Amino acid sequence: MSGLTLVGSGWHPALFRSEAEALVGPVGFIHPRVVVTNSTDETALNRLSRSALVDEVLCNAEHSEVAEPEKIIQRIVNWAKENLPEGSFAVRVKIIGSTLEGISRSAIAKDVGAGIFGKSHPVDLENPENEIVVFLAGQEDPPNHPDPLYLSPPKIIWGLKQKNWQRPGWGGRSPTERPYFQPVSLEPRLARLMISLGHRSDSEPTTVIDPFCGTGGIVIEAMLSGLNVLASDLDPKMVKGTEENLQWVSDDLCSSYSATWDVQESGVGLTPDVWGKISGAIFAFDPPYGRNAWKSDDGYQLFLKACSAAKTIDHSGSLCTLLPTDPAILKDNSDESIDYLVMGKPWSKVADEMIDRGWNVSLTAPVKVHRSLARLLVVAHPSH
Numbered sequence: 001m002s003g004l005t006l007v008g009s010g011w012h013p014a015l016f017r018s019e020a021e022a023l024v025g026p027v028g029f030i031h032p033r034v035v036v037t038n039s040t041d042e043t044a045l046n047r048l049s050r051s052a053l054v055d056e057v058l059c060n061a062e063h064s065e066v067a068e069p070e071k072i073i074q075r076i077v078n079w080a081k082e083n084l085p086e087g088s089f090a091v092r093v094k095i096i097g098s099t100l101e102g103i104s105r106s107a108i109a110k111d112v113g114a115g116i117f118g119k120s121h122p123v124d125l126e127n128p129e130n131e132i133v134v135f136l137a138g139q140e141d142p143p144n145h146p147d148p149l150y151l152s153p154p155k156i157i158w159g160l161k162q163k164n165w166q167r168p169g170w171g172g173r174s175p176t177e178r179p180y181f182q183p184v185s186l187e188p189r190l191a192r193l194m195i196s197l198g199h200r201s202d203s204e205p206t207t208v209i210d211p212f213c214g215t216g217g218i219v220i221e222a223m224l225s226g227l228n229v230l231a232s233d234l235d236p237k238m239v240k241g242t243e244e245n246l247q248w249v250s251d252d253l254c255s256s257y258s259a260t261w262d263v264q265e266s267g268v269g270l271t272p273d274v275w276g277k278i279s280g281a282i283f284a285f286d287p288p289y290g291r292n293a294w295k296s297d298d299g300y301q302l303f304l305k306a307c308s309a310a311k312t313i314d315h316s317g318s319l320c321t322l323l324p325t326d327p328a329i330l331k332d333n334s335d336e337s338i339d340y341l342v343m344g345k346p347w348s349k350v351a352d353e354m355i356d357r358g359w360n361v362s363l364t365a366p367v368k369v370h371r372s373l374a375r376l377l378v379v380a381h382p383s384h
Contacts, residue, residue, distance in 0.1 A: 003036055003037050003038040003039065003040055004024075004036065004037050004039065004040055004044070004048075004057055004058065004059055004061075004162065005030070005034065005035070005036045005057070005058040005059075005061035005063075005157060005159055006020050006027070006034070006035050006036070006037065006048070006054050006056070006057055006058075007033060007034050007054070007055050007056040007057075007058070007096070007135060007157070008020070008033045008034070008035075008053050008054055008055060009033070009052075009053040009054075009055055010033060010096065010097070010140070011053065011144070011145075011189075012053065012143075012144075012145045012147075012365070012367070013032040013033050013140065013143065013145075013147050013149075013150065014032075014143075014145060014146065014147040014148075014149070014365060015053060015145070015193065015197075015365050015367075015377070016033060016053040016054070017029070017032075017035055018197065018363055018365065018379075019051055019052065019053050019054070019193060019196050019197055020035050020037065020051075020054065022196060022197050022198070022199045022200065022201075022379075023044075023047040023048055023050070023051060023054075023196055023199050024037045024039040024044045024047060024048065024201070025037065025038075025039055025201040029149070029152075030063050030137075030155055030157065031063075031096075031097075031137045031152060031154075031155045031157070032097075032140050032147060032149050032150055032152055033096050033097070033137065033140070034063070034096075034135065034137060034155065034157055036061070040059070042164075043204075045057075045162070045164050045165050047196075047199060048165055048167070049165060049166060049167055049168075049225075050192070050195065050196050050199075050225040050226075051167055051192075051196050052189050052190070052192035052193035052196055053189075053193060054167060055167075056094075056133065056135075056161070057161075057162040057165040058133060058157070058158075058159030058160060058161060058162060059159060059160050059162050060083040060159055060160050061157060061158060061159025061160075062075075062079055062157070062158060062159065063155050063156060063157040063158070064155070064156050065153070065155065065156075066100055066103070066153075066154050066155070066156060067156075069102070069103055069104070069107060069108065069111075072103070072108065072156055073108060073111045073112055073115065074115075076108075076112045076115075076132070076134065076158050077112060077115035077116055079158065080112075080115075080116045080121075080132065083160065084116065084121060084130060084132065084160070085129075085130055086120045086121070087120075087121070087128075087129035087130055088121070088122045088123065088124035088127075088128045088129045088130070089113075089116065089121055089122075089123065089124070089128050089129065089130045089131065089132060090113075090123065090124060090125045090128040090130075090131050090132070091108075091109045091112045091113045091116075091131075091132045091134065092109070092131055092132070092133045092134070092161075093105040093106075093108045093109045093133075093134045093135075093136065094133065094134070094135050094136070095135075095136045095138065096135055096136070096137050096138070097137055097138035097139055097140045097141065097154065098138035098139050098140070098141060098154075099136075099138055100136050100138050100154055100156075103136055103156075105136065108134055108136075109134070112132070112134070116132075130160060130161075131160065131161040132158060132159070132160060132161075133158065133159060133160075133161050134156070134157070134158040135156070135157040135158070136154075136156055137154055137155045137156065137157060138154045139151065139152070139153065139154050140152075144330070144368055145330065145365070145366060145367065145368060146329075146330065146331075146365075146366060168224065170188050170189060172253070173188055173220065173224075173249075173253065174187070174188065175187065175215065175217065178215065178216075178220075178245045178248065179241075179244045179245055179248050180215055180216075180240075180241030180242070180244045180245050181215065182214065182215050182238075182241070184214060184215070185214065185215045185217050186214070186217035186218060186286055187217070188217070188220070188221060190322075190367065191217045191218045191220070191221040191284075192221040192224075192225070193377075194218060194284040194286075194320045194321075194322070194377070195208055195218065195221055195222055195225055195227070195282060195284055195320070196225075197320050197363065197377070197379050198282030198283075198284055198318040198319070198320045198379065199282070199318070200318055200381065203280065203316070204280065205227060205280050205281070205282045205318070206227065206228055206279070206280035206281070207227060207228040207229070207230060207278055207280055207281050207282070208222035208225075208227050208228070208229055208230075208281070208282045208283075208284055209230045209231075209271075209275065209278070209281050209282070209283050209284070209285075209310070209313065210222075210229075210230075210231045210232075210283075210284055210285045211231075211232050211233075211266075211268040211271050211283075211285055211306055211309065212233060212268065212285045212286060212287050212288060212302075212306070213231035213232060213233045213238060213239075213242045213263065214233060214238050214242070214286070215238065215241050215242060215245060216231060216241065216242035216245040216246055216263075217286075218284050218285065218286070219231045219242065219246065219261065220245060220246065220249050222259075222282075222284070223246065223249050223250065223254055223259050223261060224249065224253060224254055226254075226258075226259055227259055227282075228259050228260045228261065229246065229259065229260070229261035229262070230261075230262055230264075230275050230278075231246075231261070231262070231263045231264075232263065232264045232265065232266040232268075232271055232274060233263075233265065233266075234265065234266065234267050234268075235265075236265050239263050239264070239265045242263050243263045246261045246263065268302055268305045268306045268309055269305045269308075269309060271309045271313065272309050272312040272313050275313055276313070277313065277314070278313055278314050278317075279314055279316065279317075280314070280317070281310075281313060281314035281317035281318075282317060282318050282319075282320065283306070283310040283313075283314075283317060283318070283319045283320070283321075284319075284320045284321070285306060285321050286321065286322045287299050287302055287303045287306060287321065287322075287323070288302065289324050289343065299343065300343045300344060300345065303321070303323065303343065304353055304357065306321075307319065307353075307354055307357040307358075307359055307380075308357045310359075311357055311358040311359065311382070315358070315382060315384070316382055316384075317382070318379070318380070318381055319359055319378075319379070319380040319381075320377070320378070320379045320380075321377075321378050322367065322375040322376070322377055322378075323342050323343055323350070323375060323376045323378060324342070324343060324373065324374075324375055324376075325340055325341065325342045325343075325347075325366065325374050325375060325376040326340045326341050326374065327368075327373060327374045328340070329366040329374055329376070330366050330368055330374050340376075342376055347364075347376070354380055355383060358382060358383050358384070359380035359381070359382065359383060360380060360381055360382070360383045361378060361379070361380050362379050362380060362381050363377075363378070363379040364376055364377065364378050364379075365377045
């Protein structure tokens with residue numbers, strides 16, 4: 001199989017697949033948590049390093065239906081004869097989804113290693129020159145988030161771990177570890193996901209704009225992705241807190257990056273005057289809302305102002321936002337369209353008002369916050 005094979009997080013498999021497509025273009029489906037792309041250049045690998053939900057990248061990968069262990073082992077050994085470069089190697093076997101009955105992870109690793117071992121391929125489990133990664137991809141358990149493909153059949157996938165790809169972990173920058181913290185802070189994984197979903201295959205982003213920056217959760221991830229940052233908030237405490245957090249990121253976490261940042265005190269309607277015209281922008285924001293947000297229109301007008309401001313600042317940019325919605329949406333695994341309430345309005349009305357402001361919705365996906373609150377992640381592209 002040519003191209004790269006991407007293995008994703010089990011937190012939200014449907015959004016993993018959407019993120020992969022946003023970053024590298026069309027992908028082929030293998031398993032709810034495994035897709036393949038023909039993109040293999042440095043641009044693709046750089047974009048994938050910005051991902052939130054890609055856990056592993058394999059090259060020269062193949063896959064098969066579940067079969068007897070002996071047949072699987074022989075297929076991997078035969079594949080290695082054609083694809084494994086000379087040098088030391090290790091075999092890593094991982095399980096995603098449910099366990100495949102009758103297939104032992106340790107036996108696969110041991111027998112594949114024994115079948116490949118030789119003078120030009122010594123085994124080195126500590127520091128190998130090459131890593132063969134085998135995924136025993138069982139059927140996904142019922143997901144926390146809707147996914148119409150979660151009942152797809154199990155597969156076995158193997159390939160070489162891509163040496164030129166690495167996604168930084170989440171350690172060291174949780175909201176409570178930042179210099180300025182408030183309980184409303186967005187978690188790093190979700191903030192990073194909003195940025196990666198704002199990518200498009202027909203343009204390269206340069207700047208992330210957040211007009212409701214709060215403590216800076218979204219723009220912190222933008223800086224760590226090597227993107228420039230423009231942030232604003234009407235609350236001077238939040239502006240000062242975001243400045244503290246971005247300075248901390250700049251000094252301690254990405255001092256080698258060339259990304260720039262600026263934070264201003266401003267209402268969302270004035271941001272076009274503050275920032276002017278920009279190209280290559282991703283507008284990523286989590287608008288403010290009240291306690292019963294999905295039932296009321298608190299903050300709705302602010303959201304519409306943000307849509308208008310974004311279109312004025314960059315008429316060809318991308319928009320990604322989180323909007324409060326009915327928690328019942330999390331139980332909907334059907335393809336049937338239901339007009340759920342979003343910020344107190346039927347979703348169809350919200351989408352129409354976005355179109356009126358120049359934005360076509362390209363993706364919606366529910367995200368669980370807790371039992372009584374869900375948010376609808378919305379990605380939109382210019383309507384022209």
